[in-house]
Amino acid sequence: MYICTATFNEVNQHASSLTHWPQEYDQVTEGRFEGYLNDVRIGPVRLFRERMNCGVAQHTHTPAGQYGLLIPLRLDARKTSDQARCVLSDGLTLLPFDQDFFFVAPPETDYTVIALDQAYMESTLSAEDLELLRSSRRSQGASLTPHQLASARSKMLSHLQEIEALTTGTDGCNQGACPRSTASLECGIRDRLLLLALELYDQALEQGTPQPLGNYHHHIVNASHAYVTSEEGATASILQLCRQLDIPRRSLNYSFEKVTGTSPSKYLRSVKLNAARRQLLTSELPITSVAANWGFFHLGYFGQEYRRLFGETPSATRSSAGR
Template structure:
């Protein structure tokens, strides 16, 4: 089950506000684009962008409206989620219905128009990365041109939710206070981006028979318990077990009553609790959490309290006999 670890690194980033739409268009890293200011009113824009060696994350907002032409980073798919769209959106000569993601294929002219205040979160993913993830998790060679014009059956609130999820991941990359995120954090963020993007693509896989899924579940259990310090992504689980995402999901739910990520989260939380319940002399909550792959301490504390009914600091205080009261 050995899987070669992926190397993920941060290459560049930008975050700024703009009153000049030409300057904003020219500021995007690796993009070749031009804006035209449409509708009345003073232009106000904001752009944030993080460039990894495996993908890009971005968020753009503007008012009152723009017409955009040009191209995305070379040989990349662009998937964008409208968080706010006060006016109509048009892509490649067609109006984008509410609740639809925006997809631009490799080498396509973006040809995008937003007739009002708009806020977009987006990911630009190279073709070879999309093909790799689609093959591992869906058993398909990659995204097809048909995906550009298909009617996506996604609720509008789900599109907004996915957009906000990308925006939060981007914020984590940018809010590093002068410290570069560790490779573990970057890999975890990359994995969440894959979940957000590929979660829209339905699986066509025919699941393995029940008795084979039971064997997959036992192998998955052993795999997860053996990797709590460096938790696996869904892509890594699929690759290591030689199954697609749908089979992995069914096997885990049938055997353990929860999806793989939920099971892994609970196992890691239990491992942290054991560490805090039997602490070393200099034990801290931060060290215990990071030791089991929790890189966002706010999210960790919230999950820990949901799981055990108390904050991790309270667990440690009880184990060390410390009084937390002021």
């Protein structure tokens, strides 16, 4: 059994700590970042919980050979829509299979993911269910009743607490005195997680066939994000972005409102500041050059916006990296 529990005050460190799950995170709301990760792997089952105090744009590629189910513990849906966000705030989200996935998490988001090994599940699920999961190129939303969702959340937290107790000895057993072996405890937890995942899947199907998530608004935001982080679009203005995507500014504004809950100018400025932050952490370039690379040609303005977003100056970021 593999267990990792950690807290973070830097968004890139948080993103890189979820091993074998490639992803890049951008902090898109203001404040000092605080993140929490609890990652558990037991044979064919992986359970992880992520909690972040700031809004975070997440670009990930779901691992090959795994079926992922996301259960929200807390996800504020007041400013955005489930369809545009690509993650349900009050249901089960089936993650796409071996695909790129983009999701903008609001501040104070807290969720768990159960990932199940594909080969192991072939003897458990029907051919129809396996095909549904394997063929998914987009996330899919599956409804749960309020009671089912509350029960799933409670069970998830209970399993995580049980695992923490096992690793810290707070369950009252100590080595040599516990009547059950660690291996049997791990098998028990693994089987309960598998059963929980299957129960959730069955409950979701009872409410109807899972529906694909994502729409035109999600596509526009993802394309905008990709363009402004490319070499060609790094210094582009909002008007240049609209011309590149061949859309009116009103459509751009509405798409960002539905997906991110904020304006395109504020969101994309944050994305560029995150790109600059990564460069400050990994390169020896002068701060003025880093700022200019991402369209900030006035150093005072760059420093002001950088500090507003991250709660520290560019020079403090560079110092934290030992550069």
